[in-house]
Amino acid sequence: xxRVDGNGNSSLICVRGLDKKYQRGSEEIHVLQGLxxxxxxxxxxxxxxxxGSGKTTLLNLLGGVDxxxxxxxxxxxxxxxxxxxxxxxxxxxxHVGFVFQVFNLIPVLTAYQNVELPLLLTKLSKAERRKxxxxxxxxxxxxxxVDHYPRQxxxxxxxxxxxxxxxxxxPTFLLCDEPTGDLDRKSADQIMTLxxxxxxxxxxxxxxxxxxxxxxxxxxxxxxxEKGALVEAATKEVGAS
Amino acid sequence: MAIPVIYNMRSVKxxxxxxxxxxLGIAGTVGVFVAMxxxxxxxxxxxxxxxxxRNAMVRRAGSTSEMDSVIQLDQEKILxxxxxxxxxxxxxxxxxxxxxxxxFPMRSTxxxxxxxxxxxxxxxxxxxxxxxxxAGRFFQPGVSELVVGKNAVHSYSGLDxxxxxxxxxxxxxxxxxxxxxxxxxxxxxxxxxxxLSQVYSRPASIFSSLAVRLNSPDAMSxxxxxxxxDPRLTLQAEREVDYYxxxxxxxxxxxxxxxxxxxxxxxIGAVFGALNTMYSAxxxxxxxxxxxxxxxxxxxxxVSSFVLEALLISSVGGALGCVAxxxxxxxTTGAMNWQTFSHLAFAFRVTPIxxxxxxxxxxxxxLVGGLPPAIRAARRPVADALRAL
Ligand SMILES: Nc1ncnc2c1ncn2[C@@H]1O[C@H](COP(=O)(O)OP(=O)(O)OP(=O)(O)O)[C@@H](O)[C@H]1O
Ligand SMILES: [Mg+2]
Numbered sequence: 349x350x351r352v353d354g355n356g357n358s359s360l361i362c363v364r365g366l367d368k369k370y371q372r373g374s375e376e377i378h379v380l381q382g383l384x385x386x387x388x389x390x391x392x393x394x395x396x397x398x399x400g401s402g403k404t405t406l407l408n409l410l411g412g413v414d415x416x417x418x419x420x421x422x423x424x425x426x427x428x429x430x431x432x433x434x435x436x437x438x439x440x441x442x443h444v445g446f447v448f449q450v451f452n453l454i455p456v457l458t459a460y461q462n463v464e465l466p467l468l469l470t471k472l473s474k475a476e477r478r479k480x481x482x483x484x485x486x487x488x489x490x491x492x493x494v495d496h497y498p499r500q501x502x503x504x505x506x507x508x509x510x511x512x513x514x515x516x517x518x519p520t521f522l523l524c525d526e527p528t529g530d531l532d533r534k535s536a537d538q539i540m541t542l543x544x545x546x547x548x549x550x551x552x553x554x555x556x557x558x559x560x561x562x563x564x565x566x567x568x569x570x571x572x573x574e575k576g577a578l579v580e581a582a583t584k585e586v587g588a589s
Numbered sequence: 590m591a592i593p594v595i596y597n598m599r600s601v602k603x604x605x606x607x608x609x610x611x612x613l614g615i616a617g618t619v620g621v622f623v624a625m626x627x628x629x630x631x632x633x634x635x636x637x638x639x640x641x642x643r644n645a646m647v648r649r650a651g652s653t654s655e656m657d658s659v660i661q662l663d664q665e666k667i668l669x670x671x672x673x674x675x676x677x678x679x680x681x682x683x684x685x686x687x688x689x690x691x692x693f694p695m696r697s698t699x700x701x702x703x704x705x706x707x708x709x710x711x712x713x714x715x716x717x718x719x720x721x722x723x724a725g726r727f728f729q730p731g732v733s734e735l736v737v738g739k740n741a742v743h744s745y746s747g748l749d750x751x752x753x754x755x756x757x758x759x760x761x762x763x764x765x766x767x768x769x770x771x772x773x774x775x776x777x778x779x780x781x782x783x784x785l786s787q788v789y790s791r792p793a794s795i796f797s798s799l800a801v802r803l804n805s806p807d808a809m810s811x812x813x814x815x816x817x818x819d820p821r822l823t824l825q826a827e828r829e830v831d832y833y834x835x836x837x838x839x840x841x842x843x844x845x846x847x848x849x850x851x852x853x854x855x856x857i858g859a860v861f862g863a864l865n866t867m868y869s870a871x872x873x874x875x876x877x878x879x880x881x882x883x884x885x886x887x888x889x890x891x892v893s894s895f896v897l898e899a900l901l902i903s904s905v906g907g908a909l910g911c912v913a914x915x916x917x918x919x920x921t922t923g924a925m926n927w928q929t930f931s932h933l934a935f936a937f938r939v940t941p942i943x944x945x946x947x948x949x950x951x952x953x954x955x956l957v958g959g960l961p962p963a964i965r966a967a968r969r970p971v972a973d974a975l976r977a978l
Contacts, residue, residue: 413883414972434887441885452880456599466884
């Protein structure tokens with residue numbers, strides 16, 4: 349179940365009264381205004397909304413790379429809104445997988461090395477890391493591009509490497525900010541099929557921002573960001589899993 | 590675990606043109622730094638090696654160098670019987686020496702420089718063990734003949750074997766060239782002390798100093814005690830090595846201080862070069878840094894990664910600077926000895942310790958130039974950096 353009324357419980361992700369204000373000169377921008385959200389494990393949620401409505405802001409707060417002005421975010425029982433900088437950094441490493449619109453691969457590292465990065469923060473041995481990276485790259489069907497640099501890959505392939513990097517450490521949830529925004533229709537479809545598989549086959553929890561209604565349709569639930577809060581737009585029936 | 594070093598190495602390689610500024614700045618600074626110190630080191634070594642631990646240098650009490658010292662012949666005779674003085678069949682190994690300076694034109698510039706002329710006895714080669722005739726022969730006593738140090742031959746025109754030169758109102762024939770093992774004597778011209786005194790109208794019974802060969806280095810204290818306790822002698826004795834070590838101090842200190850000032854000024858410039866390179870690296874890679882931070886790498890990892898990168902760049906600069914000055918090793922140059930006002934030829938000495946010092950200096954510059962940009966990289970809010978395109 350995904351709820352936006354603030355009355356859910358036993359949730360994986362629980363957001364209550366989230367406020368985010370930005371100061372731009374003398375002007376104050378109140379982007380998020382008392383936002384509530386509950387997301388269960390295994391959900392696939394799409395966020396939509398006009399440009400500037402605060403979608404990226406919301407993902408950044410959920411991912412612990414930004415701090416809210418007010419309100420609280422709890423993930424798997426841990427409240428992240430009061431964590432110190434270094435604690436939050438460690439929390440990110442364990443719980444969050446980021447997928448960005450512009451891929452954000454490290455250009456001087458190979459596909460393998462990019463995917464390995466999050467594992468360098470774990471206690472895994474070199475051999476174990478190799479196994480995990482191999483699995484992640486196999487899931488995104490890029491086992492034959494291990495030693496390629498980002499510039500030697502197509503946009504779709506780059507995004508698949510980025511997804512492999514996001515899932516390799518088996519995080520609690522994935523945050524995807526317009527993952528198909530820079531891709532052509534065919535590559536976008538491939539990426540969405542991949543994300544769908546992550547949810548259906550591997551039971552991942554995915555929160556995704558998109559402008560594309562066709563992309564949003566793949567999610568279980570689509571939420572709209574309006575006036576700083578979420579409203580439910582569509583929920584499709586999920587087959588029992 | 591830290592951000593892999595390969596990330597920094599490849600990043601530097603990918604933007605090597607930007608790193609060149611920092612590398613060259615640091616290389617130049619390290620090069621000057623090491624060159625200056627090797628100059629000081631070479632000057633000092635040349636003088637210190639002139640002395641022997643087994644030799645005592647005796648001068649008038651209170652004199653600062655051979656140039657302002659006077660010793661009477663009768664004092665010399667008393668001293669010959671002092672304990673610890675080495676002897677051969679021909680008698681005690683004491684060389685009474687007269688030192689004057691005479692101008693000769695430098696081959697390099699054509700201008701005159703002061704050459705130290707040392708009047709010695711025929712025992713001198715036995716007392717100064719490191720002096721060997723390498724061409725011609727030693728002078729004959731009582732004749733206006735010269736033997737010339739090998740650096741003097743190279744440094745001044747007209748001092749070639751077989752030539753006749755004029756100085757001090759006399760005419761001298763050059764009959765030999767000696768090698769003193771790269772010491773100060775190599776810059777000197779030697780002749781019979783009696784003839785030198787005659788030519789310079791000095792009494793034959795007065796010397797500048799006595800070079801005394803001792804039985805062993807340990808004999809020094811007994812010799813010194815005898816010399817100071819004898820009321821007839823107003824002399825001072827010190828080990829030759831100590832005398833030459835003191836002589837080297839003024840110029841060595843001067844070169845070291847000057848070198849340090851120059852290196853410090855250049856170092857400030859090099860640090861700014863490194864700062865510039867690293868700030869632009871941080872700016873260009875702010876998105877990469879933010880991504881790495883989002884993945885869960887901490888601020889400390891980012892700081893150490895960029896500091897490491899700066900150290901990487903600076904160590905390349907340091908190594909380059911060291912390699913650039915390496916050919917200077919053994920290169921002979923000259924300078925004024927400020928104690929005797931005579932010109933001294935000596936060689937640069939680029940030692941492993943100086944090279945290590947150069948590398949350390951480079952790393953310090955890298956650290957100073959890398960830390961502020963690294964801290965800036967780590968402080969940039971992740972969300973802002975991810976947003977910026
Ligand atoms: N650091 C900041 N300082 C000031 N204003 C900011 C800052 N970050 C975001 N904003 C403002 O907050 C609002 C929400 O931005 P956000 O990026 O979350 O929107 P968005 O819904 O993701 O838009 P888009 O669809 O264009 O990506 C915008 O008006 C933006 O200009
Ligand atoms: Mg956005």
